[in-house]
Every structure is written in C-alpha cells, then in structure tokens.
Amino acid sequence: MNHRPDSDGYEDGNALAGPLSEIFAVDLTSALGRCANCGVTEPVARLHVYTRAPGLVARCPHCAHVTLRMVRSPDDAWLDMSGTVALRIPLTSG
Numbered sequence: 001m002n003h004r005p006d007s008d009g010y011e012d013g014n015a016l017a018g019p020l021s022e023i024f025a026v027d028l029t030s031a032l033g034r035c036a037n038c039g040v041t042e043p044v045a046r047l048h049v050y051t052r053a054p055g056l057v058a059r060c061p062h063c064a065h066v067t068l069r070m071v072r073s074p075d076d077a078w079l080d081m082s083g084t085v086a087l088r089i090p091l092t093s094g
C-alpha cells in the first residue's frame, strides 16, 4: 500500500506499521478502530498519519479528531489512544 505523504502533509495508517510492531505482536494496521469523536469505524490503515510532529499523530479520516499518538524515546514508547473508543484486532488470517 502507498503511504507516502500527500499534499496535505499526512500519510495513511500504514506508516504506523513499523512503529507499532515494536509494541504489539500483531499487525494493527488491519485492526478496526472506532473514532471517539464521530463514532465511525475504519481500518487503522486509513487513518491520516502526520509524521512531522513530535512522534506520530494519527487523525480520523472523517472528522480529523486525533485518534492515536505515539512518541518513541530511546527506552520507552508512549502510546495515547484516548481518541479511539475500541479497537477490533483480527487474530487469525483469512
């Protein structure tokens, strides 16, 4: 999938695959997340990810609410998912 920055300065949620793989054993880009602001459920891969902020900032593609923030230090990862109500994570393939 293409996750290069577009003219609005964001990438799609596939930009989160590498950083999140350090924390979770499953690929979260295929998980379904529900936005805490508008209630729409979308795959994480469809989020708008801003990579030029301190850390990564992912916004809902429908209402632009911040759904996920991740900051990495040399020893820790900070993950704020307060903008996501629920995350449905597929655990089997196919």
Ligand SMILES: [Zn+2]
Residues within 6 Å of the ligand: 035, 036, 037, 038, 039, 040, 060, 061, 062, 063, 064, 065
């Ligand atoms: Zn939303």
